[in-house]
Amino acid sequence: MNIQIIAFDADDTLWHNEPYFDEAQDRFCELFQNYASKQELLSLILNHQVKNLPIYGFGIKAFTLSMMEAALQLTNHQLNGKTMELIIQIGKDLLLKPVELLPEVEEVLTALKGKYKLIVATKGDLKDQHRKLHDSGLGHYFHHIEVMSDKTEMDYEKMLKRLDIQPQDFLMIGNSLKSDVLPVLNLGGHAVHIPYHTTWEYEKIDFEIQHTNFKAVEHINEILNLLV
Amino acid sequence: MNIQIIAFDADDTLWHNEPYFDEAQDRFCELFQNYASKQELLSLILNHQVKNLPIYGFGIKAFTLSMMEAALQLTNHQLNGKTMELIIQIGKDLLLKPVELLPEVEEVLTALKGKYKLIVATKGDLKDQHRKLHDSGLGHYFHHIEVMSDKTEMDYEKMLKRLDIQPQDFLMIGNSLKSDVLPVLNLGGHAVHIPYHTTWEYEKIDFEIQHTNFKAVEHINEILNLLV
Numbered sequence: 001m002n003i004q005i006i007a008f009d010a011d012d013t014l015w016h017n018e019p020y021f022d023e024a025q026d027r028f029c030e031l032f033q034n035y036a037s038k039q040e041l042l043s044l045i046l047n048h049q050v051k052n053l054p055i056y057g058f059g060i061k062a063f064t065l066s067m068m069e070a071a072l073q074l075t076n077h078q079l080n081g082k083t084m085e086l087i088i089q090i091g092k093d094l095l096l097k098p099v100e101l102l103p104e105v106e107e108v109l110t111a112l113k114g115k116y117k118l119i120v121a122t123k124g125d126l127k128d129q130h131r132k133l134h135d136s137g138l139g140h141y142f143h144h145i146e147v148m149s150d151k152t153e154m155d156y157e158k159m160l161k162r163l164d165i166q167p168q169d170f171l172m173i174g175n176s177l178k179s180d181v182l183p184v185l186n187l188g189g190h191a192v193h194i195p196y197h198t199t200w201e202y203e204k205i206d207f208e209i210q211h212t213n214f215k216a217v218e219h220i221n222e223i224l225n226l227l228v
Numbered sequence: 229m230n231i232q233i234i235a236f237d238a239d240d241t242l243w244h245n246e247p248y249f250d251e252a253q254d255r256f257c258e259l260f261q262n263y264a265s266k267q268e269l270l271s272l273i274l275n276h277q278v279k280n281l282p283i284y285g286f287g288i289k290a291f292t293l294s295m296m297e298a299a300l301q302l303t304n305h306q307l308n309g310k311t312m313e314l315i316i317q318i319g320k321d322l323l324l325k326p327v328e329l330l331p332e333v334e335e336v337l338t339a340l341k342g343k344y345k346l347i348v349a350t351k352g353d354l355k356d357q358h359r360k361l362h363d364s365g366l367g368h369y370f371h372h373i374e375v376m377s378d379k380t381e382m383d384y385e386k387m388l389k390r391l392d393i394q395p396q397d398f399l400m401i402g403n404s405l406k407s408d409v410l411p412v413l414n415l416g417g418h419a420v421h422i423p424y425h426t427t428w429e430y431e432k433i434d435f436e437i438q439h440t441n442f443k444a445v446e447h448i449n450e451i452l453n454l455l456v
Contacts, residue, residue, distance in 0.1 A: 055323040057355030061289035068296075068316060077309030081300050084312060088293060095283040126354050127285030127377040144390040147375070149355040162372040 003116060003190065003227065005165050007146070009174025010122035010129060012196035013220075015136055016100045019198065021063070024090050028067055031083060035074050044070045046201055057149050059125030064091030095128055099135040104221045109141040111224055120145040121159065121172065123179070151179035153186050160187070173223060176203045185211050194220055229418065231344060231455065233393050235374070237402025238350035238357060240424035241448075243364055244328045247426065249291070252318050256295055259311060263302050272298045274429055285377050287353030292319030323356055327363040332449045337369040339452055348373040349387065349400065351407070379407035381414050388415070401451060404431040413439050422448055 011017035029041045036044070048066035056062035067087050071079050112118060119142055122129050126147045133145050146162075148155045160167060167188035174180025175196040182205070184191045190213045209216075215226055239245030257269045264272070276294035284290035295315050299307050340346060348370050350357050357375045361367050374390075376383045388395055395416035402408025403424040410433070412419045418441045437444075443454055 055320060055355070055359075056289060057353065061284060061287075061293060065289060065292060065316060065319075068312065072309050072313055072316075075309065077313065079309040079312065081303065081305030081307040084296065084307065085300055085305065088297060091293075092283060125285065126375060127283070130377045131283075144386065147354060149358045158372065 001171075001190065001227075002169055003171045004169040005117045005119060005163060006112060006171045006173065007119045007121035008142075009172070009176065009180045010120050010132065010145075011124065012175045012199075013102070013173065013180075013194060014105050014120070014138065015102060015132065018196060018200060020094055020097050021200070022198065024063075024094050027090050028071075028087065031086060032071065032074055041070070041074070042201075044074060048073075050202065053150075058123040060091055060094045060128055061125055063094070064088060067091070095125075095131075099132050101136060101138070102220065104219065106138070106141075108220050108224060109138065112227070113141050116227075118142050119163075121148060121151075121174075122146070123148055123151055151176075151183060153183040156183050156187055156189070160189075173220075175199070177209060178203050178205050181209060181214060185209070185213055189213065191215075192217060192223055192226065194218070194223075229399075229455075230397055231399045231418065232397040233345045233347060233391060234340060234399045234401065235347045235349035236370075237400070237404065237408045238348050238360065238373075239352065240403045240427075241330070241401065241408075241422060242333050242348070242366065243330060243360065246424060246428060248322055248325050249428070250426065252291075252322050255318050256299075256315065259314060260299065260302055269298075269302075270429075272302060276301075278430065281378075286351040288319055288322045288356055289353055291322070292316060295319070323353075323359075327360050329364060329366070330448065332447065334366070334369075336448050336452060337366060340455070341369050344455075346370050347391075349376060349379075349402075350374070351376055351379055379404075379411060381411040384411050384415055384417070388417075401448075403427070405437060406431050406433050409437060409442065413437070413441055417441065419443075420445060420451055420454065422446070422451075 171190040172184040173192045181191040193216045399418040400412040409419040421444045
């Protein structure tokens with residue numbers, strides 16, 4: 001391995017994220033608990049999110065708009081203004097959540113800084129991800145942040161071109177096999193998977209990955225052993 | 229001038245945009261014409277947009293959410309579900325608009341390609357701006373697109389660092405004096421202003437710019453004379 005650039009996924013790799021979304025969805029489910037089961041409500045939101053991905057992309061604003069649509073469908077448009085405002089507020093609260101670092105992230109970045117060009121490569125809302133990187137206090141470890149509209153092979157291909165780097169010199173580290181690992185391996189890059197205790201339904205895959213350029217670890221500090 | 233990178237603003241510089249927003253706002257005003265004058269309705273939307281900028285940033289999803297808030301305020305939350313859906317649809321229609329190039333954009337890009345590194349530097353929704361660049365058919369002229377969370381001096385500073393270029397070797401071309409010209413001049417870069425026939429209220433400034441690194445032109449093809 002002759003890695004030159006290491007890209008870290010952000011949400012649930014550097015800092016906690018999915019539990020905030022779960023909490024937000026719980027609030028939505030509470031508002032509509034008389035309409036359907038929690039499982040049905042979560043499916044409904046997901047359906048609208050996936051349907052809207054091609055135009056909205058990822059992130060909290062898209063999530064908010066999809067919750068609104070789910071609520072309108074669920075109530076057969078008998079939604080009152082106060083409830084709509086509460087849905088908007090669920091989204092705004094997500095955008096104002098504190099950034100809580102995952103354990104040992106800072107120690108690992110300290111050890112890697114100067115030895116590699118470190119970047120953040122994430123999906124989500126542009127403004128929100130910039131805000132979180134700022135609030136995390138991790139900004140000075142990274143050369144820059146790449147907010148990607150998606151994490152398909154094509155998106156990584158564009159990013160690698162922009163970074164002017166060959167795939168074999170690039171390492172992606174993240175918690176999503178689907179978004180952080182598979183497309184990078186397919187391009188000839190390296191990838192490390194660090195699982196997070198909960199995964200968004202949309203990011204789940206149901207097969208195992210075996211590849212010479214792939215490593216799975218349990219904790220972020222194990223990547224130091226891989227890179228030495 | 230020893231320009232190495234030329235960055236083009238996208239909306240209302242490469243392709244039409246503001247008229248689509250005007251049309252969207254007209255549709256909103258029609259929905260609520262019994263509540264307030266058009267001028268009052270437009271102000272109300274703008275107020276919510278500006279208030280939400282720090283968390284939502286720019287773009288159509290933010291615009292949609294701000295229209296929804298404006299409608300809730302206007303009706304004192306007596307908003308029915310069908311109208312809410314229409315507001316969401318106004319936003320979605322904007323995200324599906326065809327991309328109409330401005331005159332002579334393609335000729336100018338053809339003349340500059342190969343002589344400079346050309347990029348797109350724009351605000352707005354990440355997904356939407358990537359979509360528009362793709363649909364415009366202009367993608368192959370540009371090294372890449374930078375979707376910026378805002379266009380302040382700090383945002384340009386970060387971008388120039390990422391591009392690994394000195395400000396004096398950088399030229400920004402766009403229709404907004406506030407976003408495309410002033411911050412770039414303040415950093416020591418070059419800027420060319422090409423006015424568009426209509427400007428979003430938020431982008432207006434009320435003074436004239438005189439600066440050795442600044443040129444104002446009427447049409448995009450005039451930049452070829454400046455660069456030869």
